[in-house]
Amino acid sequence: MLETKNLVKKFGSKTAVDDISFTIGPGKIYLLLGPNGSGKTTWMKIAATLTKPTSGNVYWDGKPVGIESRKKISYMPTESYFYNWMRVADVGTYYSDFFEDFDARKFADMLAKLDLAPDARVRDLSSGMNAKLRLAAAMSRYASVYLLDEPLNGIDLVARDQVLDTVIASMTPDAAIVLSSHLVEEVESIASTAVFIRDGKILEIRDTEELRDTDGQSLADRYRLLMR
Amino acid sequence: MAALLKYEFRKTKVLNLVILIIAAIGEGAFLLGSVLWADSALLTGSIVLTCAAAAGFLLVPFQSADLLYRELNTKQSYMLFLTPRSPKSILGAKILTVIIWLAVQGVVFGIFSCVDAAVLYRASGATEGLLSALLSSVGGAGFSVSDLVLFAAKIIGMTYGFILSVLMAYFFAEIVQSTVLNGRKGGVWFSLLIFVILFIAFISITGRVTAAVPEAYQFSVAACMDAACVVLFFFLASSLMEKKLSV
Numbered sequence: 080m081l082e083t084k085n086l087v088k089k090f091g092s093k094t095a096v097d098d099i100s101f102t103i104g105p106g107k108i109y110l111l112l113g114p115n116g117s118g119k120t121t122w123m124k125i126a127a128t129l130t131k132p133t134s135g136n137v138y139w140d141g142k143p144v145g146i147e148s149r150k151k152i153s154y155m156p157t158e159s160y161f162y163n164w165m166r167v168a169d170v171g172t173y174y175s176d177f178f179e180d181f182d183a184r185k186f187a188d189m190l191a192k193l194d195l196a197p198d199a200r201v202r203d204l205s206s207g208m209n210a211k212l213r214l215a216a217a218m219s220r221y222a223s224v225y226l227l228d229e230p231l232n233g234i235d236l237v238a239r240d241q242v243l244d245t246v247i248a249s250m251t252p253d254a255a256i257v258l259s260s261h262l263v264e265e266v267e268s269i270a271s272t273a274v275f276i277r278d279g280k281i282l283e284i285r286d287t288e289e290l291r292d293t294d295g296q297s298l299a300d301r302y303r304l305l306m307r
Numbered sequence: 308m309a310a311l312l313k314y315e316f317r318k319t320k321v322l323n324l325v326i327l328i329i330a331a332i333g334e335g336a337f338l339l340g341s342v343l344w345a346d347s348a349l350l351t352g353s354i355v356l357t358c359a360a361a362a363g364f365l366l367v368p369f370q371s372a373d374l375l376y377r378e379l380n381t382k383q384s385y386m387l388f389l390t391p392r393s394p395k396s397i398l399g400a401k402i403l404t405v406i407i408w409l410a411v412q413g414v415v416f417g418i419f420s421c422v423d424a425a426v427l428y429r430a431s432g433a434t435e436g437l438l439s440a441l442l443s444s445v446g447g448a449g450f451s452v453s454d455l456v457l458f459a460a461k462i463i464g465m466t467y468g469f470i471l472s473v474l475m476a477y478f479f480a481e482i483v484q485s486t487v488l489n490g491r492k493g494g495v496w497f498s499l500l501i502f503v504i505l506f507i508a509f510i511s512i513t514g515r516v517t518a519a520v521p522e523a524y525q526f527s528v529a530a531c532m533d534a535a536c537v538v539l540f541f542f543l544a545s546s547l548m549e550k551k552l553s554v
Contacts, residue, residue, distance in 0.1 A: 090489075129388055130553040149391040160385040162318070176310040177390040 080104055080255060081126060081152070081224050085135035088121050088279075095121040097279035098135070103224060106252045110270035110287075111259040112302050118279040119259040120157065123226045127154035150179070153222035157229045159209045161201045168197035170216055178220055186219035192241055207233040214242060218249050225249065227258040231265065243269055267298040275305050311392060311400035316407075322370050323363075323408050327415060330359035334419045341426045356419065363412040364466065368474040371405045375478055379485040380494055384554035394548035398478065398541060405474060409467060461526060468533035472540075476505045479540040479547075486551045509536055 081103040088096040096118045103109060111119040124130040126137045128144050139148035161170055171186040190197055193211040195204075204212065210233045217225060227246070231239050239262075246256060247269055260266045267287065275282040282305050290296050296304075337352025339345060378384050387397055442450045477498070484498035513532045517525045 124553075127389065129385065131551060146391050146393055149389060154389060156382070156385060158382045158385075160382040162383060162386060164317075173314070173386070176313065177392070 080140070082138045082141075083122070083126075083135070084138065086122070086125065086132055086137060087134045088118075088125060088130065089133045094279050096125070096132075099276070099279070099281050100135075101274065101281060101284060103255045103257060105223070105255050106250075107255055107271045108246070108250060108269055109255065109257040110263075110266055110273045110298070111257060111276060112263060112273055112298065113259075113276035114306055117276045119276060120228055121279075122276075123154065123228050123257070123259070124156075126224075127152060127156075127226055129154075129156075151223040152226060153178075153217045153220040153224070154226045155213050155217035155228060155230060157232060159201075159206070159213070161209075161212070163202045165201045166197065167195050167199045167201065167204075167212060170201065170212060171197075171219070174216055174219065180221040182219050182221065186215055189215040189219060189245065192245070193238065205233075207235060207238070210234055211238065211242075214245065218245050223254055225254065225256045225258075227256065229259055229261070231260055231262050239265060263299045263302050264297075270298065273298050273301070275302065277306060308396055308400060310390075311396055312404060315400050315404040318374060319367075319370055319404060319408065322366060323411070326359055326363045326366065326412065330356060330363075330415065330419065333359055334423070337423055338426060341423070341430050344430070356416070360412070360416050363416075364409070364470065367408050367412070368405055368470050368477075371401055372474060372477045372481065375401060376481050376495070376498065379481060379552075379554065380490050388554050394545040394552075395541075398545050398548070401478070402471065402475065402537070402541070406467075406471065409470065413463060413467075465526065465529065465533075468530050472509070472533040472536035473506065475537045475540040475544070476509065477502050479544040480505060482544045482547050482552060485554075486547055489553060505540075 083102070084100050086096050086099050087094065095116075099118070099122070111122070113119050121130060122137075125132050126144060128146075128149060136143045138144065139151065142148075144152070165173070167190060171181075171183055171190075174181040174186070175183050187197070190212075193215060195208060195211055195215065199208075201209070201212070210230070214227070214230050217227065225246075230242055230246070234242060243266070246258065250256060258266065258270075270287050272284060273287055273290070274284050285301065287298060290298065290301055294301070333352045333355025335352070336348045337356060340347070340349030340352055378387060442452065442455060480498040480501035483501050484494050488494050488497060509532075513529060516532060517528050520528050
């Protein structure tokens with residue numbers, strides 16, 4: 080589905096992603112775990128075609144990611160990126176105009192669930208509300224892969240449950256969800272596969288159930304062990 | 308492309324509407340002055356119309372260049388580059404928006420000019436003989452109104468072609484800047500430097516080529532050079548966006 084092969088990304092002298100290879104398959108929720116600057120966001124941005132790799136690539140259905148993959152991959156960045164003149168409803172209209180798989184009704188339902196007023200101005204939203212809007216926009220698409228970069232950042236405790244419920248509800252046998260988060264304990268319950276990454280390298284890829292059953296470890300335990 | 312154009316127009320409509328509204332106010336003052344022979348209204352209207360026309364020609368491409376710079380160097384770039392649209396479509400929509408806005412302004416100011424000329428002609432009680440004398444002073448003996456219209460169209464066409472070639476070169480400079488600097492400081496100056504180099508090169512080449520052809524063909528050759536510049540930088544810019552640009 081989404082295959083990363085020998086991917087390297089350098090920013091000047093710094094290597095953000097250092098020769099990583101792995102595959103994202105359908106029907107699973109992947110959790111990218113790693114400290115700040117480990118390469119999680121860089122990988123997501125390359126997969127979303129916002130950043131060009133230095134060498135290697137990410138492949139969608141056998142072809143390098145590009146215009147065609149953007150039709151199937153839905154990306155939620157950590158940063159606020161909507162046009163300042165937009166209202167919340169305008170974001171939905173924008174996505175409807177550009178993405179065939181965008182469901183305006185689903186977007187409206189999510190806005191209601193996440194307590195976002197359609198006529199609110201984007202520039203007046205708090206960081207948490209902006210995060211909710213980014214999530215609603217990304218998850219209202221019927222994409223094959225959802226890339227959610229720190230979807231729980233800046234979101235209050237109650238809303239986090241709503242976010243995770245939204246993520247789970249979007250899960251289908253044909254889709255894959257990849258999310259990154261520092262709140263390991265909160266997302267552990269929904270993840271099927273954990274990808275541990277540090278200094279641009281993948282340390283290991285583990286099935287969360289297998290980790291629990293075989294090693295008797297939670298993701299948080301494993302994370303602490305690997306990142307020490 | 309339709310969706311891209313829709314949002315390019317949305318992003319640029321405020322400035323253009325302000326220019327057109329100011330022009331309409333100037334036109335109102337000019338017509339009032341023409342009919343009532345009120346010198347101050349006539350003068351004010353003339354100044355406002357001239358300034359609005361000049362502002363339109365300068366600010367429309369400037370706004371487009373500024374918009375592209377901000378989109379390339381802030382997170383708002385995600386709005387364009389997450390969509391399943393090619394760099395050619397994205398750039399094409401931007402240049403088409405400028406062309407359409409300039410055309411709209413051209414039509415509006417053209418209509419204003421014709422109305423003003425007609426109103427002044429009637430209000431002044433000028434004779435056809437006086438009009439012929441005025442036209443001759445512009446274009447020589449036998450210069451008619453239709454010749455004047457053609458001449459004006461030529462000048463406007465040349466100006467449009469020049470503006471578009473300059474704008475496309477500046478787009479290319481901005482994309483080079485964004486590719487190389489990737490959001491670091493000094494982007495504006497770097498893109499300005501690249502643009503100045505390209506501009507000097509373009510003017511130099513165009514000057515030498517047009518000087519080498521007979522005068523009758525110089526206008527056509529200059530127009531072709533402008534078109535070639537637009538096409539060249541369009542393909543270079545979109546290729547760079549596709550292969551190298553990270554936002």
